[in-house]
Amino acid sequence: MKQAAASIQEELNLRAKEFWPRLYRFFYYKVQNKEEAEELTQETFHKVFRQTGNDNIEHDKIEAYLFTSARNLLTDLWRKRGRRPGSLSVEELREKGWDIPQQRQEVEERLMVQQALQELSHDYKKVLTYRIIEGWSVEEVAMKMGRKPGAVRSLQFRAVQALKTKLQEGGYFDE
Amino acid sequence: MNENRHEEYIDEFIDNLRNEQKPAFYRRQEQGKETEKDAELEKMFETVRAVKRIKKAWKYNTTAAFFRSRSFKGAVAAAAAILLVLGLNLFNLTGINDGNIVHAVVEAYEELHSYKGVVEIRSEREGETEFLETIEIKYQKPLQYSAFHIWNNSERHYLSDGEKLAIIGPTKITVDNLFPERELWRYHIGTAVWELEEAAEINVLGKEKIFERNTTVLEYRFPGDEDFHQMWIDESVNLPLRKVLNHPDGSSLTVEFKELEINPALEEDSFAWELPAGIEVEELNQAISLEEVKDGWPEVGQALAAAPADMELIQAGLLDEPFFDYVLRFRGESGKDFLDIYYTTTPNEPHFMAGGEQGTLDNDRVEVDEGVQNVFELYSGESNVARWIKSDAEIFIVSTRETFQLEKTLEEVAGSKINWEAVSAKTAQTEAGEYTLYYMEITDTSFRLEKEKRSFESPPEPQELVKALLQGPEKPELSRIIPEDTELLGVHVENAVAYVDFSSAIAEASYGSEAESVLVNSIVQTLTQLQEINAVQILVEGETVESLGGHISTFKPLP
Numbered sequence: 001m002k003q004a005a006a007s008i009q010e011e012l013n014l015r016a017k018e019f020w021p022r023l024y025r026f027f028y029y030k031v032q033n034k035e036e037a038e039e040l041t042q043e044t045f046h047k048v049f050r051q052t053g054n055d056n057i058e059h060d061k062i063e064a065y066l067f068t069s070a071r072n073l074l075t076d077l078w079r080k081r082g083r084r085p086g087s088l089s090v091e092e093l094r095e096k097g098w099d100i101p102q103q104r105q106e107v108e109e110r111l112m113v114q115q116a117l118q119e120l121s122h123d124y125k126k127v128l129t130y131r132i133i134e135g136w137s138v139e140e141v142a143m144k145m146g147r148k149p150g151a152v153r154s155l156q157f158r159a160v161q162a163l164k165t166k167l168q169e170g171g172y173f174d175e
Numbered sequence: 176m177n178e179n180r181h182e183e184y185i186d187e188f189i190d191n192l193r194n195e196q197k198p199a200f201y202r203r204q205e206q207g208k209e210t211e212k213d214a215e216l217e218k219m220f221e222t223v224r225a226v227k228r229i230k231k232a233w234k235y236n237t238t239a240a241f242f243r244s245r246s247f248k249g250a251v252a253a254a255a256a257i258l259l260v261l262g263l264n265l266f267n268l269t270g271i272n273d274g275n276i277v278h279a280v281v282e283a284y285e286e287l288h289s290y291k292g293v294v295e296i297r298s299e300r301e302g303e304t305e306f307l308e309t310i311e312i313k314y315q316k317p318l319q320y321s322a323f324h325i326w327n328n329s330e331r332h333y334l335s336d337g338e339k340l341a342i343i344g345p346t347k348i349t350v351d352n353l354f355p356e357r358e359l360w361r362y363h364i365g366t367a368v369w370e371l372e373e374a375a376e377i378n379v380l381g382k383e384k385i386f387e388r389n390t391t392v393l394e395y396r397f398p399g400d401e402d403f404h405q406m407w408i409d410e411s412v413n414l415p416l417r418k419v420l421n422h423p424d425g426s427s428l429t430v431e432f433k434e435l436e437i438n439p440a441l442e443e444d445s446f447a448w449e450l451p452a453g454i455e456v457e458e459l460n461q462a463i464s465l466e467e468v469k470d471g472w473p474e475v476g477q478a479l480a481a482a483p484a485d486m487e488l489i490q491a492g493l494l495d496e497p498f499f500d501y502v503l504r505f506r507g508e509s510g511k512d513f514l515d516i517y518y519t520t521t522p523n524e525p526h527f528m529a530g531g532e533q534g535t536l537d538n539d540r541v542e543v544d545e546g547v548q549n550v551f552e553l554y555s556g557e558s559n560v561a562r563w564i565k566s567d568a569e570i571f572i573v574s575t576r577e578t579f580q581l582e583k584t585l586e587e588v589a590g591s592k593i594n595w596e597a598v599s600a601k602t603a604q605t606e607a608g609e610y611t612l613y614y615m616e617i618t619d620t621s622f623r624l625e626k627e628k629r630s631f632e633s634p635p636e637p638q639e640l641v642k643a644l645l646q647g648p649e650k651p652e653l654s655r656i657i658p659e660d661t662e663l664l665g666v667h668v669e670n671a672v673a674y675v676d677f678s679s680a681i682a683e684a685s686y687g688s689e690a691e692s693v694l695v696n697s698i699v700q701t702l703t704q705l706q707e708i709n710a711v712q713i714l715v716e717g718e719t720v721e722s723l724g725g726h727i728s729t730f731k732p733l734p
Contacts, residue, residue: 033194035195080204081204114229117229121595132192133226137190160222160223163222167222
């Protein structure tokens with residue numbers, strides 16, 4: 001048993017190069033910042049490392065095990081942050097071939113957000129594009145839009161609110 | 176639940192994400208400093224993430240926005256720490272210096288006031304050279320240059336005194352009085368520097384020695400573009416020595432300096448305006464006074480007042496080209512910062528540009544687009560454009576400035592605000608039963624969109640209008656533009672967008688840009704006169720296609 005656990009760790013080490021980017025990409029998609037994505041990826045590895053010490057999962061299940069851990073980690077995190085756990089079923093990581101449904105879902109989500117964004121007023125669209133997609137600072141956006149920084153801050157807040165409402169109507173936060 | 180607090184949270188959250196940091200709100204929550212737990216706030220956070228996810232082809236090693244981020248060093252340190260823990264080299268960290276390289280190149284270009292060298296321009300397809308041109312150039316900022324071009328045993332001398340350009344051939348001299356930069360921009364060092372500045376993503380590929388110089392090799396990509404181009408930066412002067420632009424069709428264009436001297440001592444008369452005697456001179460475009468502009472453009476004063484205050488009018492001109500009559504050229508402080516306002520009393524077709532945003536100004540159509548490539552084949556690289564199409568005139572602005580400033584300029588010219596909600600300014604007057612069908616008129620020099628009135632006993636269904644387009648015009652001087660063997664597979668209307676599905680024949684014909692514009696406009700304008708239709712999505716065999724002929728994007732509905 002000790003032997004098996006050790007070699008799972010060995011295999012994890014061996015295949016980390018393969019798993020790391022996939023886990024990282026999964027987390028990055030969810031949290032949208034490098035720092036948290038790295039933290040969560042690392043934590044997943046650590047958790048599996050610790051657990052395989054007294055667990056004898058089969059070698060070919062190691063991938064599923066890793067991704068289940070990743071999903072659980074995210075579920076806990078969302079719950080801690082006040083999101084309904086129910087909103088997680090869409091984030092199901094399939095045990096096999098999870099990349100493809102994942103990608104399809106990503107495309108569908110993106111289309112929905114793009115559509116909702118298109119329906120916003122011109123200024124809302126503009127401020128969200130500048131601030132979030134293009135990544136300009138409030139001061140830079142203020143210059144671009146010919147407004148004061150304070151006005152940009154409240155404009156972006158109202159824009160996020162309006163978009164949230166639209167996404168909500170479209171069932172974005174459901175399930 | 177305090178709104179002001181939420182406003183701050185959202186602002187902070189957006190900043191955290193753009194700096195690729197863990198949101199400070201969550202950090203405080205973990206430390207017990209933040210007690211607020213609010214499902215609505217979390218939904219707003221998720222909305223911000225959702226918008227950020229739209230950013231296409233995001234790569235987590237290097238992007239232009241990332242270089243600006245304050246946390247860049249911190250993020251690299253964090254990545255390195257993780258690597259230590261796992262003892263693995265998972266990330267390629269060669270990108271660390273890319274931001275510094277761009278910075279160094281931009282600074283080096285600011286220090287440059289002149290150069291002298293030999294440039295080779297080469298276009299290649301499948302390893303075969305299709306075109307080769309060698310240029311011996313002397314250049315001095317901002318716009319003086321003398322360049323000898325050699326290709327196919329032909330030779331031309333391009334001479335610019337900074338205001339006008341002479342193209343001197345063996346039997347003819349052409350003088351362009353308004354656009355001295357037009358040839359230079361193809362190979363100019365500054366163009367390559369600006370391309371790097373505009374790139375959405377830059378990666379260091381490695382080092383290479385070319386022409387006995389040590390260079391750093393970069394790949395770069397423009398925003399919204401998938402293709403990577405390459406650039407070789409000379410390490411001794413921090414300026415581009417070679418670039419290779421890759422086209423999606425598999426061809427490539429190489430611009431390389433086989434010899435280059437930065438800030439050399441140039442003879443005083445290097446750019447003296449001396450044209451060889453005895454050769455016929457053709458003058459193109461005229462620099463004229465503002466008083467003369469007023470003859471054909473009475474409201475030019477409004478345009479002058481509306482131009483950005485920090486720009487200077489450098490020239491007013493009368494144009495010899497078919498699309499516009501006059502131009503006002505404004506320049507900002509930096510060499511590339513410009514804003515040109517064009518004017519004509521014969522408005523051009525709408526949808527002259529693909530994509531972009533539409534609105535109305537004084538009930539007339541406004542089109543604005545960002546990052547348009549090679550406008551008029553005169554503005555090299557990307558520019559922003561805005562146009563206001565009135566019934567008796569059109570104003571067209573091309574600029575390096577943000578589209579917002581272009582919109583503001585148009586608004587000031589008009590003295591009113593652009594209305595972005597009322598996208599569909601119905602141009603055709605639909606009286607009872609009478610509708611307009613748009614066909615093509617072929618003149619000696621061009622294809623044009625032409626109207627034909629048709630009576631319908633009851634308001635026509637969209638498919639009836641499209642079928643009428645397919646049947647062709649009644650007037651003999653007009654032609655149908657949709658290819659003969661094209662079938663209409665279906666039309667349906669959803670959310671004011673008409674989805675018109677054609678058989679593949681429509682995309683198989685070859686169209687020039689003009690013909691394609693007429694084709695797309697004939698379908699779009701015919702359909703948008705119906706009250707229930709604001710935009711038209713053209714489909715081919717049920718699918719959206721990028722373009723019918725390669726010039727106009729049909730990926731999105733066209734209003």
